[in-house]
Amino acid sequence: DGGITQSPKYLFRKEGQNVTLSCEQNLNHDAMYWYRQDPGQGLRLIYYSQIVNDFQKGDIAEGYSVSREKKESFPLTVTSAQKNPTAFYLCASSIVGDGTYEQYFGPGTRLTVT
Amino acid sequence: GNSVTQMEGPVTLSEEAFLTINCTYTATGYPSLFWYVQYPGEGLQLLLKATKADDKGSNKGFEATYRKETTSFHLEKGSVQVSDSAVYFCALSASGSARQLTFGSGTQLTVLP
Numbered sequence: 210d211g212g213i214t215q216s217p218k219y220l221f222r223k224e225g226q227n228v229t230l231s232c233e234q235n236l237n238h239d240a241m242y243w244y245r246q247d248p249g250q251g252l253r254l255i256y257y258s259q260i261v262n263d264f265q266k267g268d269i270a271e272g273y274s275v276s277r278e279k280k281e282s283f284p285l286t287v288t289s290a291q292k293n294p295t296a297f298y299l300c301a302s303s304i305v306g307d308g309t310y311e312q313y314f315g316p317g318t319r320l321t322v323t
Numbered sequence: 324g325n326s327v328t329q330m331e332g333p334v335t336l337s338e339e340a341f342l343t344i345n346c347t348y349t350a351t352g353y354p355s356l357f358w359y360v361q362y363p364g365e366g367l368q369l370l371l372k373a374t375k376a377d378d379k380g381s382n383k384g385f386e387a388t389y390r391k392e393t394t395s396f397h398l399e400k401g402s403v404q405v406s407d408s409a410v411y412f413c414a415l416s417a418s419g420s421a422r423q424l425t426f427g428s429g430t431q432l433t434v435l436p
Contacts, residue, residue: 213366215366242423242424249428249429250428250429251327251412251426251427251428251429252367252412252424252426254423254424257423267423299366299367301367301424310355310416310424311355311357311369311372311416312369312424313369314359314366314367314368315366316365316366317364317365317366319364
């Protein structure tokens with residue numbers, strides 16, 4: 210089955226540690242995205258990538274970093290510089306150029322930093 | 324800039340009641356419009372979409388019509404079920420190089436038996 214996988218589902222870290230969230234897709238989509246969701250709020254875009262080896266900052270990129278070395282993979286690193294990292298993180302992907310830019314989402318990773 | 328305004332929740336209905344969740348948007352050009360649904364602890368699933376004015380998206384008994392004159396995309400269902408309890412997000416994808424999605428804040432729906 211085609212889809213997006215995110216691992217792990219739950220992640221716990223101590224303050225001051227960097228942590229990397231995994232996102233893999235086998236949909237052959239060119240574009241991939243990372244969103245952050247806080248309780249009772251909508252999704253905010255962290256980073257996106259439309260092609261391998263290229264990515265752009267979204268609305269809340271500070272304290273995060275990404276890489277796109279392969280089409281299938283778009284890992285997100287939450288660095289110690291992110292002031293409030295506890296949140297639900299969602300990865301998505303989409304076709305580029307089909308006219309609708311519908312995004313497909315993974316199941317999410319809930320990160321708790323204490 | 325682009326923005327989506329959704330009806331604030333939470334919304335609580337009895338089973339078989341009629342549902343409307345309001346969504347209005349501000350965007351340049353001709354955006355595509357989406358409704359996504361999120362069940363507890365899960366990612367978002369596309370519920371329906373519309374890509375041009377007067378299009379009606381529909382799925383699983385839910386409907387929404389793209390109204391350019393009122394910049395709206397209200398979600399409706401004639402008879403809700405307990406299994407429809409979830410958070411519903413309205414979103415748009417506007418003209419631009421990245422076609423990013425802009426989301427509303429979400430509306431929590433609870434359907435009681």
